[in-house]
Amino acid sequence: MEDMQDDTMRLSLDEAADVSSNYIHSRVFDSFGLLETILSYVDAKELLQSTMVNRRWKLAGRSDSLWKSHIQKLWDDKVGFAHLCEEDQDCAMDGTNNNNNKQPPKQQDPTKKPLIFWRSLYTAECVQKMTSSQIMSIFDHPLLRDKFLQLQQLANDEIQVKNFFKMHMLDIMSVSSQFCCFHSDICFGSYASSLQDCKRDVITDLELCSPMGFDMYFKIARDDVEEADQIEFAPYEESEEILLYEYGGGFFDDSFDFRMTLRQDVHSHHPTDLTWQWLDHGRRLQVASYPPLTVSRTKRWGWKLENIHAILLMRNT
Amino acid sequence: MADEGNGIIRLRSSDGKVFELTESAAEISELLKDSPREEDDEVTEIDIVRVASPCLEKVVEFMKHYDEEKMKEIPTPLGGSTFNEVMDQPWYQDFVSDEKMNRDMLFNMLSAANFLGIKPLLDLTCLKVTFQITGKNAEEIRELLRLPELTPEEEAKAREEHSWIFEEA
Numbered sequence: 043m044e045d046m047q048d049d050t051m052r053l054s055l056d057e058a059a060d061v062s063s064n065y066i067h068s069r070v071f072d073s074f075g076l077l078e079t080i081l082s083y084v085d086a087k088e089l090l091q092s093t094m095v096n097r098r099w100k101l102a103g104r105s106d107s108l109w110k111s112h113i114q115k116l117w118d119d120k121v122g123f124a125h126l127c128e129e130d131q132d133c134a135m136d137g138t139n140n141n142n143n144k145q146p147p148k149q150q151d152p153t154k155k156p157l158i159f160w161r162s163l164y165t166a167e168c169v170q171k172m173t174s175s176q177i178m179s180i181f182d183h184p185l186l187r188d189k190f191l192q193l194q195q196l197a198n199d200e201i202q203v204k205n206f207f208k209m210h211m212l213d214i215m216s217v218s219s220q221f222c223c224f225h226s227d228i229c230f231g232s233y234a235s236s237l238q239d240c241k242r243d244v245i246t247d248l249e250l251c252s253p254m255g256f257d258m259y260f261k262i263a264r265d266d267v268e269e270a271d272q273i274e275f276a277p278y279e280e281s282e283e284i285l286l287y288e289y290g291g292g293f294f295d296d297s298f299d300f301r302m303t304l305r306q307d308v309h310s311h312h313p314t315d316l317t318w319q320w321l322d323h324g325r326r327l328q329v330a331s332y333p334p335l336t337v338s339r340t341k342r343w344g345w346k347l348e349n350i351h352a353i354l355l356m357r358n359t
Numbered sequence: 360m361a362d363e364g365n366g367i368i369r370l371r372s373s374d375g376k377v378f379e380l381t382e383s384a385a386e387i388s389e390l391l392k393d394s395p396r397e398e399d400d401e402v403t404e405i406d407i408v409r410v411a412s413p414c415l416e417k418v419v420e421f422m423k424h425y426d427e428e429k430m431k432e433i434p435t436p437l438g439g440s441t442f443n444e445v446m447d448q449p450w451y452q453d454f455v456s457d458e459k460m461n462r463d464m465l466f467n468m469l470s471a472a473n474f475l476g477i478k479p480l481l482d483l484t485c486l487k488v489t490f491q492i493t494g495k496n497a498e499e500i501r502e503l504l505r506l507p508e509l510t511p512e513e514e515a516k517a518r519e520e521h522s523w524i525f526e527e528a
Binding site for chain 2: 071075076079080082083084085088091092094095096099111
């Protein structure tokens with residue numbers, strides 16, 4: 043008799059368990075920590091998917107602690123930095139993004155002062171690659187200017203500017219977050235903006251005048267080079283018939299005071315006083331009357347400028 | 360009062376079944392560690408009202424084994440691309456293997472580990488769930504975890520907000 047009672051009790055418990063298991067599944071992640079632990083194990087791709095599961099997952103999956111390492115990894119082997127040209131450019135994550143696949147990318151006007159993307163998190167590696175003037179340009183915004191007056195006094199000391207920036211990175215991000223993102227998803231937003239920005243095919247003057255500089259190569263037909271001398275040439279990835287000869291010294295060396303002007307008439311000066319000109323809204327560049335250089339991106343998010351005679355590659359790309 | 364680690368702890372599940380383990384085995388549970396002990400009594404009974412017997416039985420099995428063979432900490436980022444690569448201790452591999460533990464049980468264990476504050480068990484079950492959601496898209500994750508589906512409006516909003524995820528990286 044007792045046994046039977048036990049059995050019926052177990053049965054009803056099993057049934058109850060069945061009914062409640064759906065509930066348990068959906069509630070198990072409500073307690074803080076479980077989901078966070080799981081998400082700390084997955085890679086960036088999985089993490090992206092999990093931010094779309096539901097609201098709870100979205101909040102958990104966007105936390106800075108998860109994305110900080112991913113954004114650092116993303117930029118680890120990259121050159122350059124992410125930024126947008128216009129402030130009114132859609133903010134990728136604020137829900138107003140209409141820059142989807144169907145529409146052609148918005149034309150950017152390279153004559154406008156580039157505004158570094160507020161949503162970008164500048165990793166230590168990335169900041170290291172910028173000049174103090176580039177870093178200063180990040181602060182050139184009404185909302186930030188007053189808060190960082192101190193920085194103006196450091197402006198001439200590159201190392202101090204960099205240190206200041208690194209120290210106050212989160213402050214800066216939180217100020218900028220007031221108008222476009224939540225503080226807790228800065229790294230996530232940065233990842234998103236980086237992935238979008240790496241597809242940008244318009245070079246900005248900030249990048250063109252980057253202190254990283256470009257290496258310049260002349261294209262030489264293989265037939266014109268003695269076999270014994272070919273060792274001094276670099277291969278050209280698009281054709282075996284052509285070899286690349288590196289121009290000594292580099293083009294935009296630091297020793298040249300090379301500055302692009304930002305005025306509407308878009309003229310700027312070559313180190314040797316030749317005039318640069320933007321063509322096709324920044325997709326091509328022309329130096330004096332030389333054939334225009336076509337602008338494209340390298341695998342590591344650097345830039346390549348190429349015409350029939352020469353190739354300019356952003357250093358370390 | 361019993362000597363440290365020599366006492367016996369009896370855990371009573373929500374359906375009234377009792378499981379026994381040593382005090383030292385119970386140590387890994389924050390909840391049990393902090394539970395008041397009966398004075399001058401070698402045996403302490405604790406009601407675990409939130410955990411049913413099939414699950415509690417497994418949890419106790421875990422605690423007993425952990426007392427003999429500690430589970431290594433799981434490093435992040437993970438040092439492998441499969442569950443068994445990351446968790447290289449056979450007993451722990453076997454403990455949460457698909458044959459031994461179905462999905463419902465896994466989630467019950469996760470809840471129980473969380474409730475009882477057993478970090479190694481939490482890590483192990485979380486790791487298992489991690490590999491279950493690996494390679495799945497948002498919809499498949501929802502299905503797997505039986506999470507409520509999004510309404511078409513929510514779905515559309517999510518897609519719009521995350522359009523860059525759907526582009527080729």
